[in-house]
Amino acid sequence: MCGGDGREKVVVPATKPYITFQGAGRETTFIEWHDRACDRGSNGQQLRTYQTASVTVYANYFSARNISFKNTAPAPKPGMQGWQAVAFRISGDKAYFSGCGFYGAQDTLCDDAGRHYFKQCYIEGSIDFIFGNGRSMYKECELHSIATRFGSIAAHDRKSPDEKSGFAFVNCTVTGTGPLYVGRAMGQYSRIVYSYTYFDNLVAQGGWDDWDHVNNQNKTVFFGVYKCWGPGAAAVGGVGRAKELDFGTAHRFLAKSFVNGRHWIAPWDA
Secondary structure (H helix, E strand, O other): OOOOEEEOOEEEOOOOOOOEEEOOOOOOOEEEEOOOOOOEOOOOOEOOHHHHOOEEEOOOOOEEEOOEEEEOOOOOOOOOOOOOOOOEEEOOOOEEEEOOEEEOOEOOEEEOOOEEEEEOOEEEEOEOOEEEOOEEEEEOOEEEEEOOOOEEEEEEOOOOOOOOOEEEEEOOEEEEEOOEEEEEEOOOOOEEEEEOOEEOOOEOOOOEEOOOOHHHHHOOOEEEEEOOEOOOHHHHOOOOOEEEOOHHHHHHHOOHHHHOHHHOOOHHHO
16 A cells, blocks of 8 residues: 555454555555544444554554554543544554554554554554553654643553563653643553653653552552653653663663564564
């Protein structure tokens, strides 16, 4: 696929591994749709969040380069329910994204399950605009908030200390409007780490949110920061919920080995 726009819902089934979507540039090639969680499907039932995705990938070894995915549903106003609107859902293992764009508002990118690597991507949204239980690295990505009153970047759904999932952000840039949380504990063992990341002055006081899980106050979550910078960085680290990591603890979240990438990501793509 290259050039132009595609206005339709797309599903890559688990029976179709090794599919690549190739665009002419993230500002040139788009696939978009407009479903919201409160919309009705063909069976008359509400779609709910995970079924709203403009593009859903269940297959392993998927890759996308220089293409954008968008959900054009408008951002919800404060207090509105059922306006989750996913642009892209990745549920397959060993997926690679380079130079891609993900555009939406609430729940833009469903990083659902599996190992994934995002390089030099642009991800835009307002509330939990990266969410799920993926084991994923985001390297040199721009995370852009369009929050009006309050927003949040990442919500991770790790439910057990035995799960290897987590979101690792490395050399990323956080821009846009706030205030916003940088991470939320969707699951009681949520794991989110920011390293070498620039934060503009839009981070909410405290930086992180426990999602009202009582146990999270006992440190069942793993929120970490390592050598982050920018005017918003002080609000990300230095608070009770987030650990200021040393290199010995942070290094596992800095390399593609976090997603076992040595086995499936080419050296020139890392």
